Amino acid sequence: MTTADQTDTQAPAGALAPQYVPGDVETRRYQGWVDAGYFTADASSPAPSYTIMIPPPNVTGSLHIGHALDHTLIDALIRRRRMQGYNTLWLPGTDHAGIATQNVVERELAKDGLSRHDLGREAFVERVWRWKAEYGGKILGQMRRLGDSVDWSRERFTMDEGLSRAVQTIFKRLFDDGLIYRAQRIINWCPRCMTALSDIEVDHFDDDGELVSIRYGDGDGSVVVATTRVETMLGDTAVAVHPDDPRYASLVGKTVELPLTGRHIPIVADPHVDPEFGSGAVKVTPAHDPDDFEIGRRHDLPSLTVMDERGVITAPGPFEGLDRFEARPAVLTALRAEGRVIAEKRPYVHAVGHCGRCGTTVEPRLSLQWFVKVGPLAKAAGDAVRDGRVRIYPAQLAARYFDWVDDMHDWCISRQLWWGHRIPVWYSPSGEVRCVGPDEEVPNDEQGWVQDADVLDTWFSSALWPFSTLGWPDDTADLRTFYPTSVLVTGYDILFFWVARMMLFGLYAMAGVGPDESVPFRKVSLHGLVRDAHGKKMSKSRGNTVDPLDWISRFGADATRFTLARGASPGGDVALSEEWVIGARNFCNKLWNAVRFALINGAESGGVPDVGSLSVPDRWILSRLGAVISQADALFEEFEFAKVSDLLYHFAWDEVCDWYLELAKVALNGEDQAAALATRRVLGHVLDQLLRLIHPLMPFVTEELWTALTGGESVMIANWPSGLESADAVAEAEIESLMRLVTAVRRFRADQGLRPTQSVPAILSGIELTPLAIHERSIRSLLRLTGAGDSFRPNASVEAEGITVELDTSSGIDVAAERRRLEKDLATAVADAEISERKLANPAFVDKAPAAVVAKSRDRLAAAKADIARLEERIATLS
């Protein structure tokens, strides 16, 4: 019979179906929560607040597995705190994502053969807004599928009016404080995106280049320089050597002819040059290399720009108009023709910067840009972590944070884009510069004032997210209630991009409210990247990606969430495969059926009877429940999602389902009505509490089950369990003993090929002398042992826990199998005894090891010896 067949015929009226089907339960439940207002925070609540800001996904984005991981963890934290009575706020929203969004809309335009320049700035920006209205925020809808308990009434977008005001306010404040400045600098330039990039938007990876040595000048006055970017020699304005290099001492101060150009350039001495590298002489191109720019500054050299913003050569001559990668071989050929090329080394593997957005090779470019002077801000950001006002989990990642924050370059914040926060600075024809705050009047363009054309790095507004979303710069109730936020949950990959910058700006903007209150968040919980089953990075080209929406529709949101949580150790990457999620889906079903069992058996969740009237199995499971609650709490506090998931999984499955439910059956079906009632109540209580514990991780099934079990309104507003004083060592020891006995007999039965379903007559000799005496009925039930009738002829026995279980296996026993088993057990016992014996024979061990360890060894030895004696006797009597 198939499962489907059973569905209709077996389920008692009013009970749950035998399988959990997520499907419509999830959408129905989610809408129910929203309608009930459970997600909405209350700025006037007297309860302590607990706030998490969503790491705002790009408006262009859709929910991928990385978001699913992040959101699962955040939602778990939020839901637990909500159940604990906190005034919780999980604030959702999206990021305007400057380059990314502009690229998307530009691609759309390109389909019609248009560029943004065809539209003009205003129309283009308008177009992006229209795109946003139509397609943006798709991800927000998808978050509902995951079950994210976000406060939809507080949704924000980084380009919202309020957030834009925050951007302008802090820009003005930083400008006035001298922490924002404009300067000619060598910056990372993407010739495709045609904009400046900050250092961290550049990825370095090895490229095959070639290192070419070229002779400048002739005869005694010549020097040899090496370069990987030959074409930049067109912009050389000097050759530099080390001041103490004897080889060049006589040349310093003289000039040398620059090939192909007819220009003569000076030879300067600069300590930055490494005399060990190559020839010890360096070509200096101040306009196209950051190092050279510094050398140029020190020696007052001219900066000669020979390439435009598209990477096309602008130096007059035969190379003008060539792309930089065409110019490179062309220049080389010309140099070779003049006999200037001394040596070539190819391939020459070296790290080259690439645009983090489009992968194009970055060109260092001299240009006028806006910068944040990070020095004092970064100092404060480092100190806040150093003195513990902000704690990073796992702590080891704090080192990486310090490395960056303590040695941070000034942040280039201007971007030559159209989509973003416009830099609030105006220039007058007379050269006057005016930074304008949000409430100030914009300078009159009739007088020739023009606004700076650039927009701000998208991370500039993200850096304000923890407080701009709450109404800053206004003194709002939200800001007072929810700032500082409680914890920031995100991947370690954006520690620098985002986390560090929120620290910079949060501490600066909120400085007035006191050192402990100005931090943007009190804790940072960093998780890793999602990888495939073999730890490989997920990528579309590898074809190993997991679409969370696909998993949600096939296995349910709960299974998807649980799989992610179960893999998430602090700072650790998460390996995923479909096998894992199937296991999680099965777990949902396991819980489903446990509650189904409880309902069929009339479980009551109104509370637990007095301990004195409880059976040992009831006391045992309550004791274990209390311990699990305490452990789960401790693990949640440390962001140990993998461990807490594992703990709850094993408690639910191994202890509650595999043992407690089986033991409960005995009481539930027994004659003793009082005992049955007590067990019904304990059963109901344990499942009630268990569902509460699991709810943060798997909100939907637990809601469905908890409401069915308890008749309550919603588990998400039920109280979080507290580790009640239920520790019961006696009950735990007794049940553990029972488990060992049952397992030993099952093992025997399996070895003997006795069907698990077959009842076997048996007597339990000696049980009356053990604590298990009161459990005989349970033991017989678990093992399907029947009473010994008149025809009882024991032909086999199993010894464990001081009890001899004598069985009458009608078919007789398999002596060979039994002997094999006994000999194997004997071998383990002997080995066990040997190890303990050897240790105890060592006086140093007995002397130095802790008493408890020595005692344990003695116990083990005694037990092993007893086993050996017993097993030898059994083997002897076998034949």
Added chain:
RNA sequence: GGGUGCAUAGCUCAGCGGUAGAGCACUCGCCUUACAAGCGAGGGGUCACUGGUUCGAACCCAGUUGCGCCCACCA
């Protein structure tokens, strides 16, 4: 180039000073009225290598090898 992390069962990982653990996979037996998306039993690891510290090392230290990650303006 500078940091930093990891090498434990077929796979993904936990354990971090006292006789090796989980999930999945695997083998055997079971449709036992909560669940076959299940139940029971079982097999499988000289904890990368070499030294050292210790009564005792998967765990601490040093070195070696192999991976990974982060940072980086060496022409």
